[in-house]
Amino acid sequence: MDELTSVFIQEGREQLQTMETGLLELEQNPDDRDNINGIFRAAHTIKGASGVIECGFIESFMHKVENVLDRLRNNEISVSADLTGLLLRCCDHLGLLMDVLENGSKEPEDEAKTNGNALQSELAAYTSNAGSPTPPGQVIEAESEVHASGGGVVDTDSWHISVRFGPDVLRGGMDPLSFLHFLASLGEIVALETIPDAIPSAAEMDPESCYLGFEIRLQTRSSKADIERVFDFCRDDCELHILPPNSKVSEYQKLIKELPEDDMRLGEILVRCGALTQTELEEGLLSQKQADQPVSPQNQDASPLQQPLGEILVDHKVVRKEVVDAAVSKQTQISEKKAVEARLIRVQADKLDQLIDLVGELVIAGASTNLLATRSRQSDLIESTSILTRLVENIRDSALQLRMVQIGETFNRFNRVVRDVSREIGKEIDLVITGAETELDKTVVEKIGDPLMHLVRNSMDHGIEAADIREEKGKPRRGRVELKAYHDSGSIVIEVIDDGGGLPRNKILAKAIDRGLVQPGQSLSDQEIINLIWEPGFSTAEQVTNLSGRGVGMDVVRRNIQSLRGNCEVSSTEGEGTTFTIRLPLTLAIIDGFLVGVGKSAYVIPLDMVIECIELKENTADRDFLNLRGEVLPFVRLREMFEMSGTRPPRENIVVVQYAGQKAGIVVDHLMGEFQTVIKPLSSIFRHLRGIGGSTILGSGEVALILDVHALIQRNADLGAREHNFSRPDTTDFNA
Amino acid sequence: MATCKRLAIHEDLTIYHAMEHKQQLIGALEGAEVLELDLSQTAEIDTAGLQLLLLAKREAARRNIALSIIAHSPAIRQTLDFCNLAAFFGDPVVIAAHEQV
Structure with a gap:
């Protein structure tokens, strides 16, 4: 894929996101003009850009979408749930098309094509019942109907664009032909005439100067500003005249006069490209000769571009004032937006x-x-x-x-999900987002989407009750799912909170017994029962719905999160709701570590987790727990755990670590102090290794392993559980 | 007998080679009565290239030289079509069957 395409895909997706967010907002505030304009702009940008990279299928699809948006923008159709729904589906389809492009396919698959065609015909329903098109033949008298951008469909008349490129355009690295090709993407070029008259004789001609001009008839629904924007890059360097459809003959006369070529020759060209009829031209030139004779030299003196084209057009009542104002403000907006973008740099x-x-x-x-x-x-x-x-x-x-x-972007995706899902399952659910500005590592953000999606869907499907049941229980009719992010001592915490029915302990327990995860009669604490949902293949949904219960269980969610060196927990109060808490390290690359030694090897414990260090008393030698100020502190001996040879030194130390509320001790030979480490991931052959999170290189050049405290604590707990005869399935055997 | 020259342009007719191409084209006109341009190997053409073709054609007309393009590459054909210049050059254009839309 070339660079242009990948930039298009990246930016296109951003625009798509803007569109989608805008559409969701539109459902709430149907009268927000700015928003509608924003959506239109986004759609338009995608269409334009897809034209530049010559991706026909996206361009033609977006053209249809844009038409509908344009009518919406002009108040010709009103916002309805059906319309926003349709447009959202169009967004989905566009996303799909971008995937197709990204995969380097020439065309979408048949299924996608059918889908696209269906959408297009639905869209067509919104464009076809347009007000009667501007009737032809009223050209001269009907001044108020002259400007046709966004009005009824103009079939008979086109924009007339007349452009003379300045000599330095080519040297500036621009190719006028590519502008014209881009222009073609706005609509259909009905006729085009190349004007080579300015090319001097062979001896004087500088091949690196541009001498060409073009007269173009363009049929498009785009606005004048859009057409002008095509020439933005060479604006200062070319003479551009744009006449709207249905312009009066006198406008063309004016144009003929302003352009450098001979009047007669130009007139012929205009006739050839269908702007004027021969009679109109003859009459026009005749009347011009008679009436304008004294005026014309004066006109030629005053450079035609001194007065902005817009004003000229308004003077002649070709374009309504407000249209020009709108175009101007739009241009300002765009330049402001560019200024904002300039503060961001895209880096690979x-x-x-x-x-x-x-x-x-x-x-x-x-x-x-x-x-x-x-x-x-x-x-x-x-x-x-x-x-x-x-x-x-x-x-x-x-x-x-x-x-x-910021995690906000990831969170915002869920607005759409919640909207769609709540419709699908017929529940009324609001999404509340807090802490969207919380920042975390990009790789983490990218990978957290799927697990979050699963949790949110779960909450909506299993958590939130139907509206009637909620009312019976005295809760507000509308359910509420909250996404929350905040920083907490070196990690980021993401919570998915719902105010639904909570996790039904009895059902979970019954199911667990049914599945043989728990022995009947075994007594478990409430929290232990809830934690059973993390077990492989566990789903309490009594009926398998479209959303969840597809066999992808919570264990997969947990594993995904663990692969980011995070962990997840669930707490739930029956009848009041459930909270899933995901805890992730802030970054995957560098940590502050605490260096400890066992024998000759060095290990690193993430410093955030270290609470204190104490000396291990002799008398605890054979136990694996101790009394820490009245609390039981279980500990592991690294020497035994990693089966290292050598004898214990006379004085051992315990590093007390805490992770997600659990405390544990790690017994090491000596403490070596704080140390900044760059985590080098272990190669994939070690991925089943438990207890080691990565490796790093010490200042002396030696390798130190980074301990995965969570896995150590877990392992410790597992060992304890096994000793107490709890049956726990071996999680490593589970295949997704 | 008319002096018939033939010039084949193998490089892209773009701004990067515009200088050379101008000399090449004008040079080829020198002393020729008929000049045939073979553009079948010209993979790309931009505005600068188009201008040169226009210049050559005009210059040829001025000097009473018959300049014709005897072979078009797809890029040349498309560009001439797009700019509505096929008639200006007035050369027969061969459209391969599989390219026909």
Whole structure:
């Protein structure tokens, strides 16, 4: 795929998102003009851009969509639920078409084509019952109907565009032909005449100057501003005249006069491309000669472009004032938007990754320098390296910041999901979003979408009750699903909260017994019962609906989240609702670590999780729990866990770690202090390895493994559970 | 007997080679009575190239030289079509069957 196409796809998807958000908002506020204009602009941009990359199927589809939006914009049709629904489906279809383009296919599959055709015919229903088209033949007297952009369908008349490119256009790297090709994407070029008259004799002709001009008849529904925008890039460098459809003959006369070519020759050209009839031309030129004789030199002196074209047109009542105003304000808006865009720079993700990789190396190298400096005991050197270290830390933070994106965009996608699903299942559900500005790593944002989708759908399908039942229970009729994000000590927490019926413990327990996950008679705490929903193949939905219960269970959600080094929990009060809490690390690349040693090996524990370090007393030697200020603290011995040879040193240390409310101890030989680490992921052959989250390189060049505290705690808990004879299926055996 | 020259342009008729092409074209007109242009290998043409063809045609007409394009590449054909210039050059255009829409 070439670069242009990939840029189109990226930007097209953004525009699509804008359109979709706009449409959803339109359902709430049908009278918001700005919003309708925004939607139109987005659709128009997609269409225009698809023309540039010559993607016919998107262009023609968007053309239909745009027509409907245009009528909406002009108040010719009104907003209805059917219409927004249809337009939303069009958005979906467009997304599909973009996928097709992205996959490099020439054309969409047959199924998509049929779907597209169906949508197009539905769209056509909104365009066909248009008010009667501007009747032809009223050209001269009906001034108020002259401007036809957005009005009834103009079949007989076209825009007349007359353009003379300046000599420097080619040197500026622009190709006038490509502008014309782009123009063709706005509508249909009915006639086109090339004007080569300005080319000087062979000896004087500079092949790098542009001498060409074109007279074009264009049939389009686009507005004048849209046509002008085609020539935006060379605006200063070309002479552009645009006459709206149904312009008066006198306008053409004026045009003939203003253009550099000989009047007669130009007149013929206009006749040839169908702008004027021969009689009109002859009459016009005759009357011009008679009446304008004294005026015309004066006219020629005043450069025709000094007065903005818009004003000229208004003077002659060709275009209504407000139309021009609208066009002008639109142009200002666009330039403002460009100014905003200019503050953003698009960077390729892999370049950013490379930068972060390098910063990672810098951190490691910095740590090594620091070590050497400390050993050398030269205070000057130590001081300068400590400044260096601080700067490196700042660089690291800013580099990581580059990858941070707000989660809002991901959340906003759910507006649509909630709208569609609640209609589908006939429940009334509102989505509330809080903390949309919370930032997290881009890779995490990309991967969190699917698990979230699953949770939200689950909440809507199983959680929220039907409106009648809710009323009976004394709850508001409309259910509520909340998406919430916030930062919490080095991790980001995302919550999916619903105010539905909560998780039915009895049902879960019965099901678990049925499935053999739990022995009958076994006593479990409420939380333990709820946690059973994470088990593979567990679904309480009594009937399999379209939404959930397709065999993809919560275990898959959990595994997806775990693969992001996160975890998820559920809490629920029966009758009041359920909260799913997802906890994710802020970034996947660099962490502050706590370096510990066992034997000769070094390990890193993420510093955020370390609470305190204590000395392990001799008398606890054979137990794996201890009394920490009145609390039971289970611990693991890394030496035993990783089956390392060598004897224990006389004094061992315990690092007390906390993760998601659980505390545990890790017994190590010695503590080596804080250490900034760049996480190097383990190769995929180690992906089943539990307890190790990654590796890193120490300043001395040695490798240290990063402990996956969550897995360690989990494992510890599992071991404990097994000893207490709880039966737990082996989760690693489950295949999705 | 008329001096018949033939010029085949293999490179793209674009701004990048405009200078050379101008000299090539005008040079080819020198002393010719009939000039045949073979553009079948010209993969691309832009405004600069189009201008040169127009210039050559006009210059040829001025000097009473018959300039004709005897072979069009698809790109040339499309561009001439788009700009409505096929009649100006007045050359027979061969449209391959599989290209016909």
